[in-house]
Amino acid sequence: MAEPLVRIEHVFKRFVLHKDKSLKDRVLYWGSRSKSRSEFHALDDVSLEIGLGETVGLIGHNGSGKSTLLKVIGGIIEASRGDVFRRGRVAALLELGAGFHPDLSGRENVYLNAALLGMSTAETDAVFDDIVEFSGIGEFIDSQVKFYSSGMYVRLAFSVAVHSDPDLLLVDEVLAVGDEPFQLKCMNKIRNFQKEGRTIILVSHSSEQVADVCTRVVVLDGGRVVHDGDVGTGIRVLREGYERDRLAGEEHAPGESAHPAVEIDSVTLSGPDGRPLGGAPLPRGTDVELTIHAHLHEPIEWVTGFSLHSTLGQIVYRLNTEGLGLDMPTVPGRYDIRFVIPATNFGFNRLVVSAGATDGGGEPIALLDPAGTLDFADDPIGAGVVQFEASGTVTPIVA
Amino acid sequence: MPERSGAEGARVVNEPLRRIGRDNSLGRGTWMSLVEVFDHRELLGRLVSREVRAKYKNSSLGIVWSLMRPLAQLLIYYVAIGQFLGAARSIPDFAIFVFTGLTAWSLYSEIITAGTNSIVNNSGLVKKVYVPREIFPLAAVGASIFNFLVQFVILVVATLVLGQAPLHADLAYLPLSVLLILTFATALALVLSALNVYLRDVQHLIEILLLVLFWASPIVYSMGFVHSAIGGTVLEEIYLANPVTLGVLGMQKAMWVSGSEDPTQYWPEFLWLRMLIAIVVCGILLLVAQRVFSRLQSNFAQEL
Numbered sequence: 009m010a011e012p013l014v015r016i017e018h019v020f021k022r023f024v025l026h027k028d029k030s031l032k033d034r035v036l037y038w039g040s041r042s043k044s045r046s047e048f049h050a051l052d053d054v055s056l057e058i059g060l061g062e063t064v065g066l067i068g069h070n071g072s073g074k075s076t077l078l079k080v081i082g083g084i085i086e087a088s089r090g091d092v093f094r095r096g097r098v099a100a101l102l103e104l105g106a107g108f109h110p111d112l113s114g115r116e117n118v119y120l121n122a123a124l125l126g127m128s129t130a131e132t133d134a135v136f137d138d139i140v141e142f143s144g145i146g147e148f149i150d151s152q153v154k155f156y157s158s159g160m161y162v163r164l165a166f167s168v169a170v171h172s173d174p175d176l177l178l179v180d181e182v183l184a185v186g187d188e189p190f191q192l193k194c195m196n197k198i199r200n201f202q203k204e205g206r207t208i209i210l211v212s213h214s215s216e217q218v219a220d221v222c223t224r225v226v227v228l229d230g231g232r233v234v235h236d237g238d239v240g241t242g243i244r245v246l247r248e249g250y251e252r253d254r255l256a257g258e259e260h261a262p263g264e265s266a267h268p269a270v271e272i273d274s275v276t277l278s279g280p281d282g283r284p285l286g287g288a289p290l291p292r293g294t295d296v297e298l299t300i301h302a303h304l305h306e307p308i309e310w311v312t313g314f315s316l317h318s319t320l321g322q323i324v325y326r327l328n329t330e331g332l333g334l335d336m337p338t339v340p341g342r343y344d345i346r347f348v349i350p351a352t353n354f355g356f357n358r359l360v361v362s363a364g365a366t367d368g369g370g371e372p373i374a375l376l377d378p379a380g381t382l383d384f385a386d387d388p389i390g391a392g393v394v395q396f397e398a399s400g401t402v403t404p405i406v407a
Numbered sequence: 408m409p410e411r412s413g414a415e416g417a418r419v420v421n422e423p424l425r426r427i428g429r430d431n432s433l434g435r436g437t438w439m440s441l442v443e444v445f446d447h448r449e450l451l452g453r454l455v456s457r458e459v460r461a462k463y464k465n466s467s468l469g470i471v472w473s474l475m476r477p478l479a480q481l482l483i484y485y486v487a488i489g490q491f492l493g494a495a496r497s498i499p500d501f502a503i504f505v506f507t508g509l510t511a512w513s514l515y516s517e518i519i520t521a522g523t524n525s526i527v528n529n530s531g532l533v534k535k536v537y538v539p540r541e542i543f544p545l546a547a548v549g550a551s552i553f554n555f556l557v558q559f560v561i562l563v564v565a566t567l568v569l570g571q572a573p574l575h576a577d578l579a580y581l582p583l584s585v586l587l588i589l590t591f592a593t594a595l596a597l598v599l600s601a602l603n604v605y606l607r608d609v610q611h612l613i614e615i616l617l618l619v620l621f622w623a624s625p626i627v628y629s630m631g632f633v634h635s636a637i638g639g640t641v642l643e644e645i646y647l648a649n650p651v652t653l654g655v656l657g658m659q660k661a662m663w664v665s666g667s668e669d670p671t672q673y674w675p676e677f678l679w680l681r682m683l684i685a686i687v688v689c690g691i692l693l694l695v696a697q698r699v700f701s702r703l704q705s706n707f708a709q710e711l
Contacts, residue, residue, distance in 0.1 A: 083537035093424040123450040251428040
């Protein structure tokens with residue numbers, strides 16, 4: 009590979025958090041200064057090389073250091089230790105419109121923002137019409153930006169940034185703004201950039217977005233690189249990280265002391281033959297049986313059910329006894345409630361099961377989350393949230 | 408700008424890898440910062456015009472407001488100190504005298520106040536985009552120079568109207584005086600703007616200090632009063648060591664014709680030499696200030 013565009017060598021970033029800010033505090037607590045400082049490592053020995061034309065997704069949960077890394081690459085934050093090398097022109101879409109002054113007109117702000125991104129007046133003149141065209145601001149370009157809607161604001165700022173002819177574009181969670189057609193336009197612009205061989209570094213929480221555009225994924229956890237390579241594995245690593253955190257949270261959650269009216273002891277997942285599911289991913293069309301083991305302590309009206317959601321928390325399917333029209337016994341005791349989902353065709357690699365119970369009025373009584381997981385085999389043909397035994401044909405049309 | 412190929416998938420960046428971050432050594436670091444600021448001169452120009460325009464954008468009188476403050480000050484000092492306290496009796500053309508001093512002082516105080524707040528006020532930019540951070544205090548200096556020029560034009564017009572046009576050899580003091588005030592104020596603005604990021608108390612402290620220091624320069628009273636009070640003592644030397652005092656005196660020497668040609672007025676000896684020395688000292692101060700700024704700026708993005 010030719011010389012990289014960005015090279016990061018053993019970068020550490022340490023933040024010192026001061027708890028006192030004013031002169032009074034500093035004088036009063038001079039002696040105990042060390043107590044009011046706490047350190048934390050946002051980046052811990054990160055080394056990376058990013059080549060020309062790559063689209064790299066930086067992912068990780070909140071506080072994993074991905075935004076810090078982006079800022080270090082952008083030169084906004086200096087690394088505490090280690091070296092960052094970079095070449096070419098950089099445009100940072102860190103926060104759109106950061107350089108806008110509300111009292112100035114759109115036109116003046118375009119020039120100001122372009123200058124911030126390192127463009128000369130002549131260069132800005134050359135692309136000014138394109139910028140206005142792309143942003144769709146039209147005649148409002150000469151009114152003060154404080155009268156703009158937030159969407160217009162962002163559109164203009166994005167438009168300036170993408171017209172600044174960057175070699176390296178840094179994008180931090182900003183594509184979630186703007187209306188849908190504009191988001192589409194942004195993604196198209198980013199794909200264009202890829203085609204033109206520009207390098208893009210994207211920080212995002214949206215796995216879909218990352219999977220959509222990135223050619224490489226870097227997963228950060230606690231300031232360390234835990235994965236650097238192909239996108240699918242990266243996203244899986246991240247999801248496992250989420251799950252691990254959630255499990256850890258589960259263990260630390262204080263146990264419910266008082267006896268609720270209904271308790272959900274556990275959930276059993278089994279295949280069509282009634283045997284518990286093993287670890288292997290289920291092929292398409294497998295019937296799944298889900299049994300909720302509940303304990304009713306008091307004679308009340310109750311409803312129980314489960315939901316399946318993706319590891320990112322998106323609800324995929326929900327079913328309860330009320331929906332099925334089952335009559336629930338009100339005599340206290342232990343019950344098994346069995347649900348059958350025939351011929352599953354989910355397009356997710358992993359679904360998390362949670363089970364819950366409510367009283368007759370819908371007030372939640374018990375919740376078991378997560379109650380288990382379901383792994384599905386990859387769709388060999390298509391892709392999406394569902395999968396099918398799809399087929400197709402090609403027919404020549406003879407006139 | 409480096410050559411870039413526009414062909415699809417074959418973008419070429421003909422630039423070597425460069426280490427990003429600041430060099431904190433004295434010679435090379437200073438030079439690199441200078442080059443960096445020079446590369447961003449267009450941005451600097453835009454920021455200055457933003458400061459100037461945005462300030463008066465929504466007022467119908469616009470730029471006139473920037474003149475109201477010095478004119479109001481002039482009126483106060485002319486009436487209260489000149490007439491009531493009788494300072495005007497020994498100072499010819501008292502109005503021109505006061506306005507000259509005020510013009511020099513407001514250049515200084517505006518650079519300091521606006522400069523001190525410049526980084527904090529632009530925190531949105533500092534945190535989001537990399538540009539050499541010196542740009543922000545320098546933009547404040549630029550905007551202050553603009554206001555100074557407007558005020559200076561008024562001063563010149565006033566001297567012409569009163570038939571006291573400053574067309575004499577002492578006009579040579581004018582560039583010296585402006586240069587002195589600029590270097591001194593810029594050096595202070597650089598350091599204070601960086602300190603203000605870490606300790607917001609600085610901006611309040613500066614307001615108070617400026618209020619006090621206003622009276623430490625011969626703006627509303629003449630140097631003659633000072634000389635007759637502490638003439639020949641160390642105190643007078645300390646008083647004259649203040650670069651702002653020298654700047655104000657130089658400005659008066661240049662613009663206040665009736666005073667600089669009046670043998671009864673007192674002017675310190677070797678004023679020009681004192682000013683030259685002060686300029687050199689302030690130049691060194693400016694270099695040191697830039698180094699301090701450069702050190703402190705690396706943590707701006709996380710402290711704001």
